[in-house]
Amino acid sequence: MNEIIGTIFIVIGLIFDFLGCLGLIRLPDVYNRLLASAKCVTLGTCGILFGLFLFKGFTATGFKALLCLLFILLTAPVSAHALARSSYLSGVKPWQGTVADEYKDEKR
């Protein structure tokens, strides 16, 4: 039973990882790409690791999967934040379809 649920989680995770990569290719500029990859890849990878935990149960591998899940959840948004901020400050232009840019207005 656990293995069926684990497989479902791993498949969902793979689908979201794929969509995150698709977003990375299709979306127009750095900020939107960051947004897609930070969200979809975080949930996708968490799904895969949780599926692995369901497969293995409370064993050494299962605990490691849970710990990795926690660390990804804590570090992925911080790295996305750092990348977005440094791109803005080093002058990467947003896409021309951007409707509002209050951060730039503030800094100039």
Place this chain on the structure above:
Amino acid sequence: MIAKIFLFILWFLVWIFLSWPINTGDVIMAALVSLFVCYMINDLLFSNGETGRSKQTGLIDGIRRLAWFLYYVVVFVWECVKANFDVAYRVIHPDMPIRPGSIKVKTGLKSDIGLTFLASSITLTPGTTTIDIDKEKGIIYVHLIHLKNDYDPSSMRLAIVEKFEKILRRVFE
């Protein structure tokens, strides 16, 4: 001092779990590394400053904070899943219905850890990424993938931020 001991135990357990199954060498290594790490970063994690958490830290207060934190986790997971479907829809759609923009949002949170949690939750929830935080003015700069047509720049409000802020204030402030 209590914070230091707590951190030491935490790092020690993390190291032990990551290197399971363990032998004597692993335990010695874990103790040395966690001592070094908590000597190095203690001031970073618990620098409350003058705007830190409130002083009442009784048992009942702690339980109430924990309950609110669990509620926060539930809300967060739900919003995170919703966010992923939203972004997935925008990526798959042939026309890519996006209207990106960066806006200012006002926040009432003061403590470092509360702001960190707020910024991270914003990054992982519907179509928003935190770009920068101005702690003195209490402003978060947020990048949105789809800015609503009727958004009013002078209001400096965002529904999702207010939702998290209300819960996080009860947990950390």
